[in-house]
Amino acid sequence: MSAAAVEHPCDDEPEPMLVTANHLMEQLPGYRVEIIGGVITVAPPPDGPHADALTTLMIPFIAAGLHGDETRVLQAIGLWLPGGPEDYAIPDLAVVDADFDAHQAGNNCYDPAVFRLVLEVTSGNYRNDLRNKVSVYAEAKIPVYVILDRRHGRLHVLTEPTGCTYDSHEVYAPGQSAPLPSSIGADLTLDVAELVAAGRPRA
Numbered sequence: 622m623s624a625a626a627v628e629h630p631c632d633d634e635p636e637p638m639l640v641t642a643n644h645l646m647e648q649l650p651g652y653r654v655e656i657i658g659g660v661i662t663v664a665p666p667p668d669g670p671h672a673d674a675l676t677t678l679m680i681p682f683i684a685a686g687l688h689g690d691e692t693r694v695l696q697a698i699g700l701w702l703p704g705g706p707e708d709y710a711i712p713d714l715a716v717v718d719a720d721f722d723a724h725q726a727g728n729n730c731y732d733p734a735v736f737r738l739v740l741e742v743t744s745g746n747y748r749n750d751l752r753n754k755v756s757v758y759a760e761a762k763i764p765v766y767v768i769l770d771r772r773h774g775r776l777h778v779l780t781e782p783t784g785c786t787y788d789s790h791e792v793y794a795p796g797q798s799a800p801l802p803s804s805i806g807a808d809l810t811l812d813v814a815e816l817v818a819a820g821r822p823r824a
Contacts, residue, residue: 638707639728653697657753659705667744674742674769674820675713678811682716685807692716692737692806699730700739702757710757712739716805733761737805740767742820747772756785764804767811771820776813 635641642654642661651666667675679694688694695715702708709730716738717731718724724732739758741750750768758766759782766787768777776799779787793799795814 642707643728653711655710656705656708657702657710657749657757659708662749664744664746667742668822670771670820670822671742671744674771674816677816677819678714678740678742678769681809681811682714685809687716687805687807687809689719691719693719693721695721699728700733700736700761700763701726701728701730702761703733704757704760708757710739710754712754713742714740733763736761736763738765738767738801739763740769742769743771751777755779755787759783759787760785765802767799767801769816769820771817774817776811776816 638656638659638661642656645661645663646652646654649663653664655662675696682688682694693716695717696713697711698715698717698721700710700712700715702710709728715736718735718737721731721735724735726732741754743750747770751770755766762782764780764782766779768779770777774795776793778791778793778799778801779789780802781788791799793813795817797813799811799813801809801811
């Protein structure tokens, strides 16, 4: 999603970033507010093709049985990040342990340990998903990070988080199938052409 940084008010004692972020969410319904690397970012509501791609992505996850007793497939669930005292992200899609609700970490966010996979569908600020979020999701030890890069028509599958990066980064083009690790809870392969087509604006 496209995101813009927000500066803090110049007060003698500025309010905590979490308070500022929550105020922004109240003032901007439908916008996504995150704190990544100590910086508040605000992303406008997604466009139609973004939403279409996200729904198209959900179908194979649900068909594979990942929305069941062991795991759940959720949109826009808060993920607490270890990189900063107030950092959190809201990935477009996630596969989480079914008992995720017992692992709240604050501010309607959840412990990264319950996340088996996070997925982002890019919008205007695609570099945020391809760079900044790679670092923070790896640091949070999210086992699998998937990015549907609508700008370049590619699907990225990142696995094996180490430090602030992923040791494995596979890129798939239309015409290819992208297998996901069975560690997410099921054997699943994504049709890249179908996903890229869903994310393109209609003529």
